Amino acid sequence: MMSHNVVEKIRQVLEPRLRKVPARVFVTRQDGVSLFDSVQDTGSQSISALVSGVWQASEALMGFVNKSEEVLDYRFSFDTSSNGIFLFPLEHRGAKFYLGAIYDNCLNPALLKRQMAVLKDELQTEISLVEEKPLKERNGFLFQEISDAEMDRLFGEGRI
C-alpha cells in the first residue's frame, strides 16, 4: 500500500526541479494510477494507463529471452533525435512504479535523459526514507455499507 507520504515526497522532489527539465514528467504506479504529472490535463490518467501497459508488455517480452535480470535495472526508451518518451522503474517496499518523461522538439535529448536518470536516483533515495503507516493499523473496510441512494447520487447529478 502506498501512502500519501510517498505521493507527497514525489511531489516535493520533482516540483522544484521541473524548471530545468524540458519535458512532461510523470510518475505512475504499476497498475496505471497516476501519482504525479507536471501537466494537469485530462491526459494524465490515459498516459498512466499506457505507460503501465507498455512497461509490463516490455517486461513480458524480455521474459522470453532473459528471466534473470532484475527489472529495476531496465529503462524504457522510444525516441527519435528530438522527440520521445523514456521510463525508469522505481520501487518502494515492494511496490513498483515508473518515472517518465515525454518530450517534443528537444534540442539535447541525451542531456534530458541524463537529468532524468539523476532525478530517478534522487527520487529513489528520498522515497526509501519515507516512513509508512502499516496497513494493519487501518482495520476493516473503508465503507461498512453504501446505500443505493448514495450510488445513485454518485452516478447522477448530470455526470451520466
Next chain:
Amino acid sequence: MSFVNYHTKEINCKIVYYGPGLGGKTTNIQYIYQKTSMQNKGQMVTLNTENERTLFFDFLPLDLGEIRGFKTRFHLYTVPGQVFYEASRKLILRGVDGIVFVADSQVERMEANIESYLGLEKNLAEQGYDISKVPIVMQWNKRDLPNVIPLQDLKSKLNKRNFPEFEAVATTGKGVFETLKMISKSVLLNIKGGLD
C-alpha cells in the same frame, strides 16, 4: 489494488471488463464514454487491430464525484477477448479491484463463454487472487438477438458462485450502467483500510 489517498481523500479503483471475443466489452465502455459528461471522463484509449478488434486494451478513466467525502476515480479497462491474447489478459488483470464478465448470450458462443470464464479463474489464481474475494458482476449481453441461451442455462453454467448478474444489450445501453453501478458499489465496499 485500489489506491486510497486518505490525506487528499481520493479513491482510485481498477475495473476490468473480461469475456470472450466479440462479446461486447468494448461496446460497454464506448457506451459509458458516450453517455458521460465531458468533465467526468478523461481520454478514452483504444489499442486496436486494423479491423477494430481489441489488441491490448481499452481504457476509460471516470471521475464520478464524492462518496462520504472521498473523491472516486474508476479506471475501466477491457481485455482482448481473442484466445491467443492470453498474455495481455494476464497483464491487464494485475492490480484489478473488480471484474465485469461480459458473456455473449448467443447459443453458439456458449463454449467461448465457458473457456473465457475458466481462463479468468486460472489467471486470477495465478496472480494470487482468491476469486471468492474479488468483486465480480456477470453481464448477459446481446439479449436482443433471436438465438439466445435461456438465462437459467447461463446461470447454471457460468455463475455457480452466484455473482450479481444483469441482462444487457450493450449496443443500446440496456444494462450497461446497471452493471457498472453494481461493480462500482462492490468494489467500494471491498476497499480495505478503515478510517482512523
